Amino acid sequence: MQVHTRTEMSRRTLLGLGAGLAAGVATASTGFSIFSPRAAHAADEFELIRNRYVELLVGPADADTSHPDVVETIQSMTETTTDLLAAVVPGPGRDRVFESEPLVDITDASHIQTTALNLASMAKSWAAPGSPYQYDDELGSAIVDGLQTLHDLQYNVDTLEFDSWYNFEIGAPRGILEAATLVGGILPDQLRADLAAAVAHFVPDPKYNYPPYDDRHKLSTGSNRLFLCQNVLVAAALVDDAERIQLAGDGVPDAIALTTSGDGIYFDGSYIAHTNVPYTGTYGRALVTSSSYVLAMLGGTQWDLDPAEVDPFRHSIVRTFVPWTSEALTMAPVCGRAVGRQNNTSAWLMGSILTLAEGAPEDLAREWQGHVKGWLQTATAVNYFALRPLSEALLAQKLLDSDVPALAEAPGPRLFPEMDRILARGDGWCVSLATASTRTRGFETQGGENLKAWHQGSGARYLYLESEQAQYIDWFPTVDPYRMPGTTVDSQRHGQSSGGRGGFAFVGGSQVGGTRADDGFYQHPAYAGWVQQLKDYGGDMTAKLSWFFLGDGIVCLGADINGGSAGDPVETIIENRAIKTDDMQRWFINGAAVGESGQDGWRATVPGVRSMTLPGSAGFVMLDGPRTVEFVRDARSGAWADISNGRSTQVHTNTFHTAWLDHGTQPDGASFAYLMVPLVTPDEAAAREDDPGVEVVRNDGAVQAVSAPHIGFVSANFHEAATIRGGPLVVTGSAETCVSAVRTQRHRMEIAVADASQLHDEREARVAFPRGHRIRPVYADPTAEVSIDGNELTVTIDSSAADGRSHHVEVEW
Incomplete structure (x- = not known):
């Protein structure tokens, strides 16, 4: 089958770079990348993909791992591997690889996934530079034999999926492919082919979840789609299968494209998964992780994506993911049912953003790195280097030693109307709110998780403090x-x-x-x-x-x-x-x-x-x-x-x-x-x-409004059509309309009108200025129509897009 090359512009974006994916990593100024020249100079593109995957997992083979922070990461890997080796069941005819993970006569498929991920953890120690287990013969044999046993007993072309699809299509193959790629030099050719065939059996097309014979067979979305693409891509690279690499690459654009409905990233920075759950912090950060791997492996090859397919996603990183990180933690309102787990630290997202910066345009890469550097420097309740894999530890250590300036999120509120969430930052603090509407869920309970979530979407308020970062741990x-x-x-x-x-x-x-x-x-x-x-x-x-x-x-x-x-x-x-x-x-x-x-x-x-x-x-x-x-x-x-x-x-x-x-x-x-x-x-x-410093103008069933004269701010939420006086202004709003106004200069004011219910094609607000004011409009959003009658301004917004955005006008007098 002929493999179709994407645009030459796409190829030029990432080729010809001395250290692998050097484009956009700002190598001239920051001088760090996880890709070595050896990876870039592979004999063919299949080998290049395999080499990049190895370096994505453990860094270059000759990486300097002597930095104390990186040593801590290696120590953590070593302790895990020692424990796993001790748990390996020896001898032929075994019914499991690890003592606590049976592989015969089971109904719980998580044993398959856990076995695979354990083998991957061992393989990372085997391949990692600076690891006391690097290229250890006993460990290498245990990994290869474990992969063979896992294949023979469960993960093969004769097994049909049971229990959760995730174990067979994402979790287990990820562990299997990480291990197989890392120990590729000692992996028998037949086992390599068998494992790739098994992945193709369980994931014939990454654009779909569930096998074709299952009634639940459906299009995959978001991070699930990208993890499926990643597994298909790596399995295909193991056996030099260009057709399936193309299949994996073709599945990526839809998963990272911005959306206006359903699952995915929205223009306002919202991220929705499971149809109506705000999920920036878990499924969203998984999207960053999976995309960082896929884009890095495909970059500069004949299967590379067109920048037009990738750039909108890259531009969404600062809008979508950066705001919801507070030094140590990813904020609860966007973590769905995962608030019932013990893993919502910010370390995962930090590492994924650093990896995604490999191959990104230079200005975006430096901005992302700046935010991560700021988190690394201020986080006290999370030990990043003990939590993340070696490649991400190497990137973080080099970032901390680089000239990239640390960045902090700008103060002020951030609205995410597409997922009914808002946060606001001040000096040393961040407050976030979880609300819910008929469009979204305030919380998720699924799979036996988050079982006491009754009021998590009823305006639940979380205060994150730089000076007290452990509040939401346990x-x-x-x-x-x-x-x-x-x-x-x-x-x-x-x-x-x-x-x-x-x-x-x-x-x-x-x-x-x-x-x-x-x-x-x-x-x-x-x-x-x-x-x-x-x-x-x-x-x-x-x-x-x-x-x-x-x-x-x-x-x-x-x-x-x-x-x-x-x-x-x-x-x-x-x-x-x-x-x-x-x-x-x-x-x-x-x-x-x-x-x-x-x-x-x-x-x-x-x-x-x-x-x-x-x-x-x-x-x-x-x-x-x-x-x-x-x-x-x-x-x-x-x-x-x-x-x-x-x-x-x-x-x-x-x-x-x-x-x-x-x-x-x-x-x-x-x-x-x-x-x-x-x-x-x-x-x-x-x-x-x-x-x-603030006056409650009205607080009843019709209107809730405040005025803060010292900052020239008035804001009203109209449950019913009504009129309020806020400072020198008289504001009239349609039902289910939000109106805010602020004096931006002595004789200039900005006014915003929003259809918060997202049900109306048009909303209207009128603002009457004091007598004698001769007002004139100086700016209006394309969706805002302005008319003036004496000292009264009428703003009519086209809210047919049903996205809850604020429509802005500015006036002078």
Whole structure:
């Protein structure tokens, strides 16, 4: 079969580079790459792909591994290999390779995958430069014999898939192919051919999940598609099969293309998997991992992809993945059911972005590397070098020694309306919110994971601090899942969680104070409003919630809180934080320390609360008068197995400070309003009691709105068509519309209008300026139509794209 070459432009992008995929790695200025000249000078392109795969896994054979950080990585690999070697079952006629992983008469296919991945771990030690096991004869024989046993007993062309498809199509073949490629020089030719044939048997076409004989046979998407392509590509390279390499390459473009529906990356930076789950942090980061391998192996070969097929994905990295990393962790709102696992550190994403930089255009590569360098330099709760493979450790070590400047994410809010998520950054902190609508799920429970997720999408608020990075490590098994911070909930008890989709469409927001990129993306907003019309999980309690992001703090509003179960109170959880530092031991209420709050078991109902502060964490200022707040300090214990079947049974304990408002049972129109200011001191919070810097303009079932005169910001979420006065402006909005405005210069203002429900083809907002103002428009998005009548501006937006974006206009007077 003739192999069709992609464009010559694509070939020139990555060929002729002295150190493998040098294009875009900024080799002239940073001088580091995981690809050696030897890999680039392979005798043919099949060998080049194999050599690159080896170096993607363990780095070049002659790499300098003497750096202490890299030594730590090798030590971790060595310890794992020693344990695995000790677990190998010896002798012919065995029914397994490892003692705890049977391969005969099994119904659980995970034993096949685990066996394969164990062999891959051993093979990495066998091939790794600096490893005490490098090219060890005993280890090499154990790996080859293990691959033969695994093939003979299970992974062969005569076996039909059973249990989970993932084990046969992604997990097991990945381990098998890593091991086979790494020990390629001692792998018998027949076994090599048999393993490649087995992969072709289980994955005849990487564009599909499940075998053709299975009723579930369907198109694959996202990271699953790319992992399938990766497995087909490596298996084909093992046996010089150009036709199947072409098949793998042809499956890649659709998996990394931006989308406007279903699974994938959206223009606004959202990432959806499983149809409606925000999944940037797990399936999304897996997409970065798998794409980095596939693009690196194909780069510069006759099967390389056209830049037009790859560049939109590359440009999405900073929009989609960088914002959701907070030094040590990938943030919970975009991790789906994986919050029930113990592996949401940022190390995986760091390493994958570094690998993806191999072969990327120079400006993008340096930007990605700059962000990773910033994380590496500031992360204290994660040991990157103990968690990532050798090649990624080598890249990270060279990055830290390079002249690439470290970067930090810009302050301000970031809106992701396509997945109903928002985050905001300030100096040393980041707050993220998980909301849900009829379009998306606030949480995912699947496969026995994340079984107590009832309120994770009900406005759950997560505060990440650079100074206290361990907050969410072992947090989910120990936190009270009925009191997720930031939520308003009916406190009735539930069984195992399921579903997770929101009950209303009106979820989203508007943003102002930023800039427009060349492609029209609105970036780096300074201020924003966000809304969630909420229906409580498993009940009939409803509420209208809004958040307004003011730079140094967030206004949290709740209104029209109604219904609920007959015997359980409705609660708004102001805080539920694990005590991780000495500063955080006691509450300060109205500026004064509450000594008893430093004692375990403390419970109190405190009336007249105007402000409350956990030093080193955040302060809260009541905006609707003094409130009665419920407090408790308690130690909570739990294991990951309590929230996800099959996970660790090790018990973890955290002591929590929890504070909430009790709205009573079945409230009728209850409300709340408070300002949250991260890292504020008790004195600073108390000083804001009289001058919070923001006014709640309206907070009821029709409108939730605030005005911050000192920054010239007003923002309103209109549940119904209504009019509000915010500072000098009178703003009228259509139902289910979000409107924000900010003064950008003395006589200039930016206005944003958004259809947060994503149901309407057109929305309208009117802004009346003070009498005597002669206003004129100076800019309008192509989707915004502006008309002026005297001192009143009318903005009509074309929201037919149903993407929840903010439509911007600017005016002068």
